[in-house]
Amino acid sequence: MVAELLVSQTELDKLESVLLNHSGKVPLHNRFRALFTLKALKNEDAIRIISKGFVDPSALLKHELAYCLGQIKNEAALPTLNTVLADESEDPMVRHEAAEAMGAISATSSLSILKKYSTDANRAVRETCEIALAKIEWDNSEEGRRHHSQQEETPVFTSIDPAPPTSGLLAGKPKPQDLSQAAISELQSRLLDTKLPLFERYRAMFALRNIGTPEAVDALAAGFTDDSALFKHEIAFVFGQLLSPHSVPSLIKVLQNDGESDMVRHEAAEALGGIATPEVFPHLKEYMTRDDAPVVVKESCQVALDMFEYENSYQFQYADGLETHAVDA
Ligand SMILES: [Fe+2]
Ligand SMILES: [Fe+2]
Structure with missing residues (x-):
């Protein structure tokens, strides 16, 4: 059993107010930090607070909220995730992450909604539903059950x-x-x-x-030559987990490609922020302020630069937090 972190009500209120930007002045990267702290709590208070964030205008923030709800792996998040996936006016990146979170939680009660949206008009959404359906089936297969019962004590990747x-x-x-x-x-x-x-x-x-x-x-x-944005964004995501400097040239190419989908470029930016080698810095700086860069790419560069600073300042706590969505979904 996973030990729960305990925080006081005052601390919870503070995290809620930072995440939800009650003052209207909280920089996005600080809201991300509050989110990762809440995710680490892994309890229903965290789920309740995170669920309130879906009224925000930032697709980047909302997709990360959905990601964290999946990683907490508690069925109490399913009503919120169902609403997000079913909202066809919501940004597809956020809906994708809601479907993926259902796959992570892996409740068979999610099968019907995932089936329904596996024919969605948006390709990333329907492909995510297809994968989440297969994952839930696999988790319940003979091979899946055997695998889960033999899980390593400390896997290298905790996602x-x-x-x-x-x-x-x-x-x-x-x-x-x-x-x-x-x-x-x-x-x-x-x-x-x-x-x-x-x-x-x-x-x-x-x-x-x-x-x-x-x-x-x-x-x-x-x-990265595939034609599925979903597939490519996941490659960028795993590069953000691997943190191999060897992946930097390919990630910079993705970030610079204005013909590439926002979702893929966003994930490349965050992966670069996690890798945080010196050659990465000017590219993140450039795309954070470029007028022609999509909002989600600019915001990702802002969060990535914050990660970059932490990676280079011996404050390892944040880096640990970001290994989560590295930090993706
Ligand atoms: Fe993402
Ligand atoms: Fe994703």
């Missing part, structure tokens, strides 16, 4: 992922044979095979993340 790694790479750390170029090439071809269900391609993606070598990073970066 609840939209898909498990490819079978064979499920248990524990990758073995030496998994690190061979042949094994990585095999995973890369699964990753790029558009005939496979997205869930299977995601499984290859998370297997490559767990391998994490420069060769695995190159295999993942090959996925």
Whole structure:
């Protein structure tokens, strides 16, 4: 059982007022910090407060709220997530994250709404529903149950992922044979095979993340040529978890590509903020203030620069918090 962090009512009220910007003057990155603190509490107070944030105008903030509700993994968040997914006037990035959160919580009661929106007009939303449906089914399969009962005590990546790694790479750390170029090439071809269900391609993606070598990073970066924004944003997300400087050139290219979808560029910006090597800084600075950059990209660069400063200031607590959505969804 996970130990609950205890905070006083006064501290909770303070977190609520920062997250919901009651003063009207709280910078976005401070609201993110309050959100990550609430997420770490993992309790129903946190769910109640986070759920109040969906009236905000920032799609970036709202998609992160949905992400955190999924990671808390408590069915008490489902009514809010259902409302967000069903609101067709909501930003697709936020609706996507609500569907993904349902996959993370993995309640069979979510199957019907996920089925309904798996034919949504927005591609990222319907693809997310497809993956979340497959994840809930997998969690309840023989292989899924076995996997969950044998979970490592301290996994390297603590996030609840939209898909498990490819079978064979499920248990524990990758073995030496998994690190061979042949094994990585095999995973890369699964990753790029558009005939496979997205869930299977995601499984290859998370297997490559767990391998994490420069060769695995190159295999993942090959996925940036795909035509699914959802798929590409998830690659940027896993780069934000891996924090490999080897992924920086591909992420900068994504951030700079104004023909790329906002959702993918946003995730690239946040991943760069997490990696925080010196060459990253001018790019984040540039896109935070560029007039022609979409709001979600600018805001992501603002949050990313805040992460960058923390990464470079020995204040590790925030970096830990951000490993969550690194920090994605
Ligand atoms: Fe995201
Ligand atoms: Fe996402």
